[in-house]
Amino acid sequence: MNRALRLLFIIAPFLPFISYGQLSYRLSGRVIADDFNPLYNASVYVEQFSTGTFTDSGGYFQLQLKP
Numbered sequence: 658m659n660r661a662l663r664l665l666f667i668i669a670p671f672l673p674f675i676s677y678g679q680l681s682y683r684l685s686g687r688v689i690a691d692d693f694n695p696l697y698n699a700s701v702y703v704e705q706f707s708t709g710t711f712t713d714s715g716g717y718f719q720l721q722l723k724p
Contacts, residue, residue, distance in 0.1 A: 685719040688712050 695716025702709035
C-alpha cells in the first residue's frame with residue numbers, strides 16, 4: 658500500500674476532532690478616543706452572543722465567539 662494512503666487511513670478517524678477545535682472565532686480590536694488616545698477599561702459587548710469584555714491599558718480587547 659502506498660505510504661501516503663496508509664497515512665490517510667491513520668489520520669482519517671481523527672479529522673472530525675481536528676476540525677471540531679476550529680468552531681470559534683476571535684474578535685479583536687482597539688478602542689480609541691477622538692484624539693486617538695486608547696480608551697482604558699472601555700466596555701465591548703456583542704449583543705447577539707450576550708458576551709463582552711473590557712479593554713486593557715492600551716485599548717485592546719479580544720473575544721472568543723461561536724459561529
